Amino acid sequence: GILNSDTETHNIVGETLKADKVVTGHYSMPETGKGLNAYIAMGSRNCHESTRAIDALEKMRRGETAFFREGSAWHDLKEVSKAIVGKTLDTRYASLCSDDTHPNTLVGKGHLDHIIRRAVEEGIDILTAIQMVTINTATSFRMDNELGSIAPSKCADIVFIDDLKSLNVTKVMIDGKLVAENGKLTFDIANYQYPDWATNSMKIRDTISADSFRLASPDNKQQHTVRVIEVIPARVGTVAAKAVLTAKHGLLSSDTQQDILKAVVFERHNRTGTKGFGFVKGFGIKNGAMASTVAHDAHNLMVIGTCDEDMALAANTLIASGGGLVTVRDGKVLAHVPLPIAGLMNDKTAVEMSVLVQKLESSWIEIGCAMPSPFMTMALIPLACLPELRLTNRGLVDSNAFVFVDLLLD
Structure with a gap:
């Protein structure tokens, strides 16, 4: 901009x-x-x-x-x-x-x-x-x-460490008060009651089913050249690629032989009913689906996967839990991290969330994804300010030229 x-x-x-x-x-x-x-x-x-x-x-x-x-x-x-x-x-x-x-x-x-x-x-x-x-x-x-x-007139926010090699933190002070020692908080945090609007963020207009993910082949053509968002492991950028997909029964679907997965972004804040279709490459998923409501910066509902049924289950699992991250395969939920606060947060402790995320990481490998932290890579696919090609609920964006582009190239 x-x-x-x-x-x-x-x-x-x-x-x-x-x-x-x-x-x-x-x-x-x-x-x-x-x-x-x-x-x-x-x-x-x-x-x-x-x-x-x-x-x-x-x-x-x-x-x-x-x-x-x-x-x-x-x-x-x-x-x-x-x-x-x-x-x-x-x-x-x-x-x-x-x-x-x-x-x-x-x-x-x-x-x-x-x-x-x-x-x-x-x-x-x-x-x-x-x-x-x-x-x-x-x-x-x-x-x-x-x-x-650490100097006169400054806030007494101090981190104490064992040595300059291990950097093991022994205690932490904020404004001169001890707040943590030996990995534990030294004070209690009061419970907070979140307002209803913060825990009711999955406002999707239409019921999601496998049909919601069907992508018809125009003019019943057998093959189409499509734009593909190719992700780069451990990097935020994407490559604007293209591929030839063969339609089956009049539909364009994922092609695991080419490592190309269907991707759909659903608007989830204002019940507009808008959704964008795309294809992504680089996740390596062989069978299954992943869905997330952490999808920068609009944080809509994003789903990628190999089959429409698993994608629908992933989407509906997150709708039911108020948002989060989920992995699905063959009609079963393999791992689920609920994020009921705005679809972005959970009020559990970091240790409790760590257990859930660890199970989520294991589920990525189960469905064939060897990429480090694929949900974070997935979360940037809708971020239209980063190069080169992005997917939003309004469609594909050429983020070099900042214009919407068609999914099909022929």
Whole structure:
């Protein structure tokens, strides 16, 4: 929207700047010249979408903080860390972030402590890595007058660790008060009653059945060339590919021989009844379906799979639970993570959720998907601001040109 001079997007940024707030960026384009200059001139202070060393380096050279990303699904740190490793340059504009992290990653590996360890593995100096999650980040968000270092006048938010190698966190203080010690909270969190609107977000107009996923072959043609969203393991980008599909009984379906799966996005917030059809490649699913209501940024209901019946079961399972993540095969639910709060959250503890997510991860392998954290990759398929091809409830989007495009190429 910024580079295309979209009025609404520029107005949002303008109001943010007028309110003296920080504008955070989302620049995922490979162009690091005039386009990046224009984007930063808009007012962006930081960006977490660097996937190459040159992306981060060019942002840092222009005074924009580059967040080096390492989450459950996105493993960009290995490549992006090359922007500073072995180079003599000022690293004040380099920070670390996770972007998206599963509960079992948090419980099993950690959060920023884990990412610091990964940064050190890639050759970043330990003190530099710690700066990248403290003072550098606070400065980027213009909060270094309160946070980011242990000094007079600053908030007493302090993380205590055993040593600089293991980074084992022994206790945590917030505003000078002990809030966690030896992996346990030191205070009780009161129960919260969520309002009905927050727990009633599955507002889908039409009843979903296997017929909802039928995709007719126009003119009863035997073969069609279709657009395909090809995902890249451990990366946020997609490739705008194409494939030839053979119709069966007048319908276009998934083709597991080509690793091509049908995908459908249903609008779930306002009962509009809109849905978009597409095809995705790269998940490796041999038999079954996956569905999710975590689907950035509109968070509609997204389903991918090999057969319409399993896709319908996956969709209806999430409708019944108020949202979440689910894996289905041969008419049976293999794993289900309910997210009844807005279809995005659960009020269970991280440890409880970790058990559910671990079972979900095992179910991916059962249906043939070897990709790390496929639900996170799946969650970005509707995000139309990332290149190259995306699927929304309104249809396919060429996110390089920001226009809707037809599924069929013939």
